[in-house]
Amino acid sequence: MNSLSFAPTASSPSPVAGRTVGDLLREWRQRRRMSQLLLATEADISTRHLSFVESGRALPSREMVMHLAERLDVPLRARNALLMAAGYAPLFRERPLSDPQLAAAREAVELVLKGHEPYPALAVDRHWTIVATNNALAPLLTGASAELLKPPVNALRLSLHPHGVGASIVNWHAWREHVLARLQRQIEVSGDETLSALRDELAAYPAPPDAGPAHPDDIGTNQIAVPLRLRTPLGVLSLFSTTTVFGTPVDVTLSELAIEAFFPADPQTAAALREFAESQRDKTAS
Template sequence: MTTVAPGKGAGPLLRGWREQRRISQLDLALRADSSARHISFVETGRSRPSEEFLLRLAEHLEIPVRDQNALLLAAGYAPRFPETSMDDPSFQSVREGLEQLLRGYEPYPALIVDAKYDVIAANRGIAMLMDGLPEHLLAPPLNAMRLTLHPEGLAPRIRNLGEWRGHLLHQMERQIALQRSDAVRELYEEVAGYPVADPGESAADAGPVAYLALPLRIEHEGRILSFVSSISTFNTPMDVTVAELAIETLLPADPATVKYLQMLMP
């Protein structure tokens, strides 16, 4: 649920997002077909913006839909975007569509996470990578960051843990900066504090493949598998829950990984 401090109005929230995006009042006015004077009046509370004008500013500032609701509430309007539980019967078709999408990626690992990196659904490829992990890490809510970086999780199996850990922490830092998520900040502080025991990798392990992106190099039953991560989100979602979902796919980064996965899950 979105809460807003009473009596503050939308102005301070709008100014905070604008400054965080490092956009001047003039630049925002030009993008939103307005004037810097009007933007200033809205931010200082001298002018009450319309609902549509606030949403237009939010679009140009790339404000997440959850925070767009907060902006509207602060201005005295009703939230525009509902937040539906994934367990709600009205979401049955959404759940079925997501599960079908994940199956379509097999044998390649794929999962769906929410804004806190809790796993909503995963396919057999992900289950293969998680095989043998301790029960306390697999108990719901299963968290992708905790599962990956915990010293009893996937971390000991990741051959380039130092690089991959840095990549994931940077991803979380960027999300914290863009979305001001207290939940993600708490998770970041937890996983960043895990002890690191990087098994390292030799030149022979790395092989001659020229990667186009940082690969995840992970051991599975004595084999080194290489993946490149691809993250997708939904375009113009009309629900907070859907807006915060992300589909992460681990695509094979070399022919040997393709062959192994196809043999394992024909």
């Protein structure tokens, strides 16, 4: 996996064949746990009109589709699906990251990844496919099979797979629970079937032979977040992560791009990563 090189992102529109816009709107409303009355109130329309739209007795205008999608916080990809189901052209473009019009976005991602060194960071798409990394990620991947590192690389699969990083995770049970819970929240927000399949796959992975039983100390009371504690050639590294996304994107690809940045959870990890970065600079200089 090359640092700061963008892998292609998958492009697949949400399925709309055989689905009416009313069906899709009702599905999103139910996913958001909203009643017709609540959505109608927030959208400033009558409950009767919303009922007619959902039942197919009334065809919403393009503006009404977008208005309801906004109130339901529907992702851009799914907003396009709603528009197409209603007979309108999609509004939001989906460009590959290699598109010249996304050059500024690529540069921004590169700056964030590079600027985060000596700590690890990676950029992922909506299905957790890694599209770019920085140089500090390398020590975390030691021990992962070459097969799992062949593009496209799925970050979550790599982290929990028995032949991936999973065998090196000290607090495997706590990290697995964190990953699955986070993935479930994404599924609830997006309704993405690919993420559902990924969750089922990850949940079926066996614990590494030396993982040991789950222990309460894996999530200590003094910790600010669930750490990733990983055995590496640099020693046991303890890291927590943050997520960065583009603000107010109008491109589907950008709306689904996220940067996962890892920070040291203890002074030992910070020192080890700084020393690794210095050693790599020395090698490059020589």
